[in-house]
Amino acid sequence: MSQDTGKLSQSIPPIKSGFWLWTDVYKQNPNDFLSKERPRDRCFICNNKYSQQFETVPTAYNCEKCYQMIIEEDFKNWTSGYQELDMVIRQSQLNAKKSNDMFLEIFPFNFGYLEEIGNGGFSTVYLGVIPESRYWKQYQYNRVVLKTFPSNIITNLAKELELNSRLHCDFVPKYYGITQNPDNGQYMIVMQYATYGDLRRYLQSSETLISWKYAIYLSRWIIESLYEIHNRGFIHKNFHTGNILIDHTKRPLIADIGLTSFIEEKSNEVIGVTPYIAPEIFDLKPYTQAADIYSFAMIMWEFSSLQPPFGKLAHDYNLLINICKNNLRPTVTDTTPKCWVDLMQQCWDPDPKKRPTALQVLQKLNEWYQCYESNILTEDIKQFLICEEERYKFYSIERKIEEHYSTHPQAIYKSRSMSHYISLMQSCQIDCNEELERRSIGNSLNSLKKKRLYSNTEPEANETDITQQFDGISIDSHLSKKRLYSIQEKSEQERNGANTIQRIDGVTFNSNLPKKRLYSEEQEKSESGTNEIDATQQINGISPNSLLYKKFRRT
Ligand SMILES: Nc1ncnc2c1ncn2[C@@H]1O[C@H](COP(=O)(O)OP(=O)(O)OP(=O)(O)O)[C@@H](O)[C@H]1O
Numbered sequence: 001m002s003q004d005t006g007k008l009s010q011s012i013p014p015i016k017s018g019f020w021l022w023t024d025v026y027k028q029n030p031n032d033f034l035s036k037e038r039p040r041d042r043c044f045i046c047n048n049k050y051s052q053q054f055e056t057v058p059t060a061y062n063c064e065k066c067y068q069m070i071i072e073e074d075f076k077n078w079t080s081g082y083q084e085l086d087m088v089i090r091q092s093q094l095n096a097k098k099s100n101d102m103f104l105e106i107f108p109f110n111f112g113y114l115e116e117i118g119n120g121g122f123s124t125v126y127l128g129v130i131p132e133s134r135y136w137k138q139y140q141y142n143r144v145v146l147k148t149f150p151s152n153i154i155t156n157l158a159k160e161l162e163l164n165s166r167l168h169c170d171f172v173p174k175y176y177g178i179t180q181n182p183d184n185g186q187y188m189i190v191m192q193y194a195t196y197g198d199l200r201r202y203l204q205s206s207e208t209l210i211s212w213k214y215a216i217y218l219s220r221w222i223i224e225s226l227y228e229i230h231n232r233g234f235i236h237k238n239f240h241t242g243n244i245l246i247d248h249t250k251r252p253l254i255a256d257i258g259l260t261s262f263i264e265e266k267s268n269e270v271i272g273v274t275p276y277i278a279p280e281i282f283d284l285k286p287y288t289q290a291a292d293i294y295s296f297a298m299i300m301w302e303f304s305s306l307q308p309p310f311g312k313l314a315h316d317y318n319l320l321i322n323i324c325k326n327n328l329r330p331t332v333t334d335t336t337p338k339c340w341v342d343l344m345q346q347c348w349d350p351d352p353k354k355r356p357t358a359l360q361v362l363q364k365l366n367e368w369y370q371c372y373e374s375n376i377l378t379e380d381i382k383q384f385l386i387c388e389e390e391r392y393k394f395y396s397i398e399r400k401i402e403e404h405y406s407t408h409p410q411a412i413y414k415s416r417s418m419s420h421y422i423s424l425m426q427s428c429q430i431d432c433n434e435e436l437e438r439r440s441i442g443n444s445l446n447s448l449k450k451k452r453l454y455s456n457t458e459p460e461a462n463e464t465d466i467t468q469q470f471d472g473i474s475i476d477s478h479l480s481k482k483r484l485y486s487i488q489e490k491s492e493q494e495r496n497g498a499n500t501i502q503r504i505d506g507v508t509f510n511s512n513l514p515k516k517r518l519y520s521e522e523q524e525k526s527e528s529g530t531n532e533i534d535a536t537q538q539i540n541g542i543s544p545n546s547l548l549y550k551k552f553r554r555t
Helices: 018-028 064-075 084-097 151-167 199-205 212-231 257-263 289-305 315-324 337-346 358-373 379-398 419-454 479-487 490-496 516-527 546-555
Strands: 115-119 126-128 145-149 174-180 187-192 244-246 252-254 466-470 471-475 500-504 507-511
Touching: 064 084, 084 151, 115 500, 145 151, 151 174, 151 187, 151 257, 199 244, 199 289, 212 252, 212 379, 289 337, 289 358, 315 419, 337 358, 337 379, 358 379, 419 471, 419 546
Parallel strands: none
Antiparallel strands: 115 126, 126 145, 145 187, 174 187, 244 252, 466 471, 466 507, 500 507
């Protein structure tokens, strides 16, 4: 048997075992096979009484021992071409105990006409018809989704399959196995087709105006699914409305579990859709489940506005800086009940520790849903009812206007690597830290001078921070602004411009320090021989064009 060839064995020989015995009998006379006369309490192969009945379709009521034997016997007859993939498929087959348990297999590439129905950051998604497979009968002729997987990340495919089989439950789409396109060698996942596509498109589709009641219903399912994921110790890490699928019963399913968990192993690799990524992730803080809650807040906002977050803005470095450093969040719409806003705002709190857990959000949404269902008019439900009407009036007109959905050409809702932005932010952070460090040295050296400066003001009372901004990045320096100001003459402030903006290498530095006043103190200090460091800045070794700096240099 060839391993790691990158080629799926297309001609899998039939095996002479219980499977084929079973399928042969079934093929010849399915009614006979399923007839009542057939002893249901005995294994079809060894005829022994079951200790534990196995209901998996391929074995149809074999005992565990025979099931295991048949499965293992068949291992030598197929390969995906990759050992790690084979391992995952084998394990899923051994683990399958009930008919709806994950049972992965290799499908021949014979899915009829493939219709492209979507594409994400890394895959293209097609709709096809499942062929007759080696084991399964029940899905035959059903529509399935084929999702491409670049062959250079076959480990991801194995990981995604493994995680899906480990997580297997009814809130993730069912995975049936893999196939390979013989024309280009591309591997594809064969998975359940979610009839209504992804939630982003579903919210925007012209036929459905999602009422608040339905928004609560859907978000309750979504958070319950997230809770299940968290409860199993996972973090989704790429939670956005493109990865939430709506099945034929209009229930949400959480997709892309495996890919996102895989990212965990590459410590610095952050992949996702900008508006849904929690700000702390850009600060290279470790992923926690609270990051998923932040993403959920964006999904809540999407329910309220029927638009993707930050759709009118370019998803660039500027936006990131505003989100991470200025706590920029999407604007709350008028037709959103206050209780929804409150919960959403808690979920997008910049401090991950202050965000509620999935369970807490679930409890809240459950409470709303139950009250709504039973017409219990709590204060929250009254808010929903008022907004329901407003929402209907507003969106029935607004949604017809194309502009409502039009997004900025640089608003990107496909997952992509954030490494570039993270390095940019890190280098800026380093500059800022260096500046702070420099200042703290300066401050301690300044202590003598400050004592003198403050001597004619009240102690502590006027203590405050000076906030400086590098293009929106706030740096709190622990200088005493008010104190400094209090000894400042107003006219002097006006003359020298208290708010000095310097632009260095495209980075705006906005210092509120009264420079001249400081300078005069600096000058005194310099003259007295102390190594004074001023309140102006040096970034990346480029000196600002400030009077204070120049004068200081001269001294
Ligand atoms: N099982 C499915 N049923 C129906 N539509 C699907 C299914 N899987 C994916 N799609 C559609 O294809 C789109 C892209 O798929 P998917 O999100 O899995 O690709 P991706 O490359 O992993 O995306 P991402 O950008 O999130 O990484 C989805 O947003 C959805 O519209």
